[in-house]
Amino acid sequence: MSGEPVVYFEDMKLGEEYTSPGRTVTEADIVIFAGLSGDYNVLHTDAEHMKASLFGERIAHGLLGLSIQQGLLDRVVPGQAVGPLAAVKWKFKGPIKIGDTIHVEARVSAKKEGERAGTGVVTVERRVVNQRGEVVQEGETDHVVARRPA
Amino acid sequence: MAAAPAERRLYFEDVQTNVPLETPGMTLTETHAALFGALTSCGPTEPGAIPDLIPLCLSSGLGWRVPQPPLVVLAFMGFEWRFLKPTRVGDTIRSVSTTVAKRSMKDGGVVIEERQILNQDGQVVQSGRLTLLVAKRPPS
Numbered sequence: 579m580s581g582e583p584v585v586y587f588e589d590m591k592l593g594e595e596y597t598s599p600g601r602t603v604t605e606a607d608i609v610i611f612a613g614l615s616g617d618y619n620v621l622h623t624d625a626e627h628m629k630a631s632l633f634g635e636r637i638a639h640g641l642l643g644l645s646i647q648q649g650l651l652d653r654v655v656p657g658q659a660v661g662p663l664a665a666v667k668w669k670f671k672g673p674i675k676i677g678d679t680i681h682v683e684a685r686v687s688a689k690k691e692g693e694r695a696g697t698g699v700v701t702v703e704r705r706v707v708n709q710r711g712e713v714v715q716e717g718e719t720d721h722v723v724a725r726r727p728a
Numbered sequence: 729m730a731a732a733p734a735e736r737r738l739y740f741e742d743v744q745t746n747v748p749l750e751t752p753g754m755t756l757t758e759t760h761a762a763l764f765g766a767l768t769s770c771g772p773t774e775p776g777a778i779p780d781l782i783p784l785c786l787s788s789g790l791g792w793r794v795p796q797p798p799l800v801v802l803a804f805m806g807f808e809w810r811f812l813k814p815t816r817v818g819d820t821i822r823s824v825s826t827t828v829a830k831r832s833m834k835d836g837g838v839v840i841e842e843r844q845i846l847n848q849d850g851q852v853v854q855s856g857r858l859t860l861l862v863a864k865r866p867p868s
Contacts, residue, residue: 607767614763616754616789619801632802640804641785648781649769662773662811663780666856669806717806 587698
């Protein structure tokens, strides 16, 4: 990565919490994501088929929800502190439907030595919560963060 | 008007374990980064960089283009994933998936898939394990 990180591994506090702004997921988001990803599964694209399904209507791609939450958290974590993704463990617990408003609740849950010298790994627990307070996605992400130069 | 032939689909019963399926390739472009950035507000961190989540997202679409009918996926339940190497504009990725386990449930079945995303040099750039809920064949 070029450029100096604004926040170093030492600056990230265990237990620090973040809450993102909300975002309403629209039909347009789903259509664009289908086009971008090439995932045209009927779950996301066929309103008539989905009327008869468990969900009753089209639902957002799970990976669209994951991508939107990543962007939402980027808006509140200062200075791109959370570096590039190293790993994700993720559960899709419920559908995100057109018109649902989601936000992210996140917490720094672990810090450990990085594999490469001069780095650390920060684990962030995240929950994606809808307007009814239901957790629709949750998991944790690992990030490689530079250590403060000696 | 004659009825259109039913689309061929694969159900839980049809899923074979330990058979790798390779997708066609997809060249990563500035357009992918720009569309993804506009949609998600996950910007690239430097010019020419591809946001980390793009290869994973594209692999789900590429997975529909393997030489077999599509799987009737009822829900994506979860996944574990590692980002091993950054990708850049101009890289061409493809993915290779293998079902490593399947477990029958009351309504449908759980399929565990291992997936690797490779670049044009055959290096694994991302890999992991996905858990899918797949429909069982409806009684005819």
